[in-house]
Amino acid sequence: xxxxxxxxxxxxxxxxxxxxxxxxxxxxxxxxxxxxxxxxxxxxxxxxxxxxxxxxxxxxxxxxxxxxxxxxxxxxxxxxxxxxxxxxxxxxxxxxxxxxxxxxxxxxxxxxxxxxxxxxxxxxxxxxxxxxxxxxxxxxxxxxxxxxxxxxxxxxxxxxxxxxxxxxxxxxxxxxxxxxxxxxxxxxxxxxxxxxxxxxxxxxxxxxxxxxxxxxxxxxxxxxxxxxxxxxxxxxxxxxxxxxxxxxxxxxxxxxxxxxxxxxxxxxxxxxxxxxxxxxxxxxxxxxxxxxxxxxxxxxxxxxxxxxxxxxxxxxxxxxxxxxxxxxxxxxxxxxxxxxxxxxxxxxxxxxxxxxxxxxxxxxxxxxxxxxxxxxxxxxxxxxxxxxxxxxxxxxxxxxxxxxxxxxxxxxxxxx
Amino acid sequence: xxxxxxxxxxxxxxxxxxxxxxxxxxxxxxxxxxxxxxxxxxxxxxxxxxxxxxxxxxxxxxxxxxxxxxxxxxxxxxxxxxxxxxxxxxxxxxxxxxxxxxxxxxxxxxxxxxxxxxxxxxxxxxxxxxxxxxxxxxxxxxxxxxxxxxxxxxxxxxxxxxxxxxxxxxxxxxxxxxxxxxxxxxxxxxxxxxxxxxxxxxxxxxxxxxxxxxxxxxxxxxxxxxxxxxxxxxxxxxxxxxxxxxxxxxxxxxxxxxxxxxxxxxxxxxxxxxxxxxxxxxxxxxxxxxxxxxxxxxxxxxxxxxxxxxxxxxxxxxxxxxxxxxxxxxxxxxxxxxxxxxxxxxxxxxxxxxxxxxxxxxxxxxxxxxxxxxxxxxxxxxxxxxxx
Numbered sequence: 085x086x087x088x089x090x091x092x093x094x095x096x097x098x099x100x101x102x103x104x105x106x107x108x109x110x111x112x113x114x115x116x117x118x119x120x121x122x123x124x125x126x127x128x129x130x131x132x133x134x135x136x137x138x139x140x141x142x143x144x145x146x147x148x149x150x151x152x153x154x155x156x157x158x159x160x161x162x163x164x165x166x167x168x169x170x171x172x173x174x175x176x177x178x179x180x181x182x183x184x185x186x187x188x189x190x191x192x193x194x195x196x197x198x199x200x201x202x203x204x205x206x207x208x209x210x211x212x213x214x215x216x217x218x219x220x221x222x223x224x225x226x227x228x229x230x231x232x233x234x235x236x237x238x239x240x241x242x243x244x245x246x247x248x249x250x251x252x253x254x255x256x257x258x259x260x261x262x263x264x265x266x267x268x269x270x271x272x273x274x275x276x277x278x279x280x281x282x283x284x285x286x287x288x289x290x291x292x293x294x295x296x297x298x299x300x301x302x303x304x305x306x307x308x309x310x311x312x313x314x315x316x317x318x319x320x321x322x323x324x325x326x327x328x329x330x331x332x333x334x335x336x337x338x339x340x341x342x343x344x345x346x347x348x349x350x351x352x353x354x355x356x357x358x359x360x361x362x363x364x365x366x367x368x369x370x371x372x373x374x375x376x377x378x379x380x381x382x383x384x385x386x387x388x389x390x391x392x393x394x395x396x397x398x399x400x401x402x403x404x405x406x407x408x409x410x411x412x413x414x415x416x417x418x419x420x421x422x423x424x425x426x427x428x429x430x431x432x433x434x435x436x437x438x439x440x441x442x443x444x445x446x447x448x449x450x451x452x453x454x455x456x457x458x459x460x461x462x463x464x465x466x467x468x469x470x471x472x473x474x475x476x477x478x479x480x481x482x483x484x485x486x487x488x489x490x491x492x493x494x495x496x497x498x499x500x
Numbered sequence: 501x502x503x504x505x506x507x508x509x510x511x512x513x514x515x516x517x518x519x520x521x522x523x524x525x526x527x528x529x530x531x532x533x534x535x536x537x538x539x540x541x542x543x544x545x546x547x548x549x550x551x552x553x554x555x556x557x558x559x560x561x562x563x564x565x566x567x568x569x570x571x572x573x574x575x576x577x578x579x580x581x582x583x584x585x586x587x588x589x590x591x592x593x594x595x596x597x598x599x600x601x602x603x604x605x606x607x608x609x610x611x612x613x614x615x616x617x618x619x620x621x622x623x624x625x626x627x628x629x630x631x632x633x634x635x636x637x638x639x640x641x642x643x644x645x646x647x648x649x650x651x652x653x654x655x656x657x658x659x660x661x662x663x664x665x666x667x668x669x670x671x672x673x674x675x676x677x678x679x680x681x682x683x684x685x686x687x688x689x690x691x692x693x694x695x696x697x698x699x700x701x702x703x704x705x706x707x708x709x710x711x712x713x714x715x716x717x718x719x720x721x722x723x724x725x726x727x728x729x730x731x732x733x734x735x736x737x738x739x740x741x742x743x744x745x746x747x748x749x750x751x752x753x754x755x756x757x758x759x760x761x762x763x764x765x766x767x768x769x770x771x772x773x774x775x776x777x778x779x780x781x782x783x784x785x786x787x788x789x790x791x792x793x794x795x796x797x798x799x800x801x802x803x804x805x806x807x808x809x810x811x812x813x814x815x816x817x818x819x820x821x822x823x824x825x826x827x828x829x830x831x832x833x834x835x836x837x838x839x840x841x842x843x844x845x846x847x848x849x850x851x852x853x854x855x856x857x858x859x860x861x862x863x864x865x866x867x868x869x870x871x872x873x874x875x876x877x878x879x880x881x882x883x884x885x886x887x888x
Binding site: 164236237239240241242244245246248249250252253254256257260261263264376377380383384387417418420421423424425426427428430431432435449452453454 | 533535603615655855865872
């Protein structure tokens with residue numbers, strides 16, 4: 085964000101070096117802020133809130149990682165995916181399978197298999213024995229699936245709402261598959277992780293949970309920096325161009341398909357990591373992570389925080405989930421009303437989300453709430469306008485025309 | 501031979517249920533380009549209307565004429581869903597035309613609200629809602645008529661009015677809720693059952709060994725009637741002509757004097773009403789619950805996407821095709837046709853998909869493959885404006 089502002093406000097500074105220096109400085113400041121916030125979350129926050137709340141916060145932070153991935157494809161590239169639950173759950177399953185196998189003695193298979201009369205470990209469980217496979221699998225498998233799905237869809241220039249519907253259909257496919265296959269992955273019961281062990285410690289224990297919280301904070305910071313890096317450079321401008329006018333990108337000689345597939349795969353990988361972190365902190369992964377409602381909820385976090393703003397995605401995920409916890413503790417039966425109203429409000433009244441509202445509209449809205457008119461912006465007076473003065477010099481007219489008679493000030497303060 | 505007929509009948513029967521659900525969606529999505537995720541909840545409202553009508557008949561007319569309720573339930577479920585759809589269009593969707601992704605999110609919000617509304621609706625809630633609507637909209641109307649408020653003060657006034665009428669409505673609602681009789685939810689979160697009339701409960705014997713359940717036959721007939729009605733409405737009536745012309749070219753229609761806003765409202769109400777009828781139809785198949793709609797909505801969208809947007813014939817073919825394939829896979833007919841449970845890799849492959857949920861997996865995978873060949877569906881929209 086700070087990049088954009090430096091670029092637009094930096095037009096007056098003569099020379100490219102000064103501009104680059106300024107943007108480099110802004111980048112360094114931003115990095116510093118990210119590191120500082122990360123350190124606060126790592127060292128200060130655990131000292132102040134209780135273990136239960138810290139566990140909740142850890143889970144919400146891992147949901148914020150998914151929100152970053154969704155912001156990357158929706159906010160910047162304009163692809164509304166309603167199927168991110170697939171990648172989230174795949175990451176969760178990848179780590180749960182590994183944990184389950186590593187806890188068992190050599191050659192044994194998880195308990196639930198015996199319920200369905202399976203004695204041989206299914207083939208796709210085999211690689212999970214290796215502890216080097218899982219850390220790669222939690223982002224690689226979701227990325228590959230996302231890339232494949234994206235390739236099949238984008239290749240045919242299926243976009244907009246059709247893309248959303250197809251991702252939702254894919255979600256239903258995966259949900260039904262995981263839900264129906266008792267013999268392969270314990271079906272609707274899911275896989276538990278809180279009874280397993282990692283490095284000789286119980287995954288559900290307090291020590292391990294604290295480590296997971298720290299890991300979540302670090303991964304969130306890394307995911308933020310990755311998304312920031314992707315969206316700030318030329319690649320990011322390409323994504324925004326695809327969002328704003330894909331046909332024009334195509335006419336300019338670029339192939340949007342490759343960019344879209346790549347960014348969708350990255351987003352899927354981020355969701356996979358988030359799913360793994362969420363799974364180990366909540367103690368179970370089940371097909372419910374692939375329910376239609378959960379995937380749409382992910383989108384609303386981004387919408388509440390503010391599309392095309394990475395900070396907004398994180399803020400939105402945290403705010404909505406804290407709100408959900410507080411409200412559903414107090415009034416369990418009316419939470420859905422609030423959630424539904426949230427969708428409506430965000431779409432109709434707050435299209436730019438919280439962050440976008442602060443950035444663009446907060447001042448005028450607060451003024452109008454107190455019955456004051458919005459600040460009206462006009463063009464600068466003609467005698468101080470840079471271009472007019474240059475033209476006047478060029479055409480040998482020393483005195484510009486009197487502004488009051490020639491042009492009326494144009495209001496641009498009204499929201500369109 | 502018997503297998504063929506049973507397969508065809510069951511496939512067509514699954515297909516017509518899909519079709520009657522997708523019909524309203526084909527109109528709303530196909531003709532207007534609006535993604536209505538609340539379509540399933542409009543269906544659910546239709547189903548609950550049927551339940552209420554049935555209970556009304558039972559209470560006021562006695563059990564002997566109870567079977568007649570369906571003749572009242574079909575039009576009423578249409579009307580209720582159409583009215584809710586009309587309110588939805590006027591209240592939310594008309595502000596979001598041209599922003600399909602936002603429409604999608606907003607209608608999902610509406611669907612969440614409707615689901616919870618059905619769970620917790622009680623007299624107190626209805627009283628509070630009525631009080632709020634009366635005060636808020638009445639107040640806005642009065643203020644708009646009598647006082648001249650500058651545009652920049654509108655927000656202030658609206659917020660004040662909102663808070664004031666909200667507080668009064670809350671007071672009214674909680675006062676009504678003090679009476680435990682009135683505070684009881686009408687339906688609660690549990691599923692309710694609609695008993696089909698006696699003549700729909702049996703089955704009709706065609707030949708020895710083949711029986712068609714009467715309720716399934718009734719749904720097939722109902723779907724055909726709805727299809728015919730929609731066709732006649734779109735092709736022969738004045739409003740149908742307007743709807744078609746707005747679909748083809750909105751700007752030109754507006755220039756020629758067609759009231760496009762009204763056309764939008766009518767189209768949306770028609771689609772919603774058909775969802776209500778679909779809701780009636782599914783009460784014949786199983787129990788009615790707040791989450792009824794979610795089970796159908798994705799399938800219905802698939803029908804429209806496969807059929808080609810804006811094409812009713814495509815939707816019909818797609819629904820029947822999907823229905824037959826689903827039945828072939830899901831019931832294990834494919835396995836039997838290929839020669840029993842132990843017939844090699846192909847059979848064990850189909851055996852793997854021989855449950856309802858796994859058949860869905862297979863069908864959706866096939867749909868994604870199909871869209872590789874025909875990205876715009878069976879009958880893609882023609883012309884330069886076609887945008888896949």
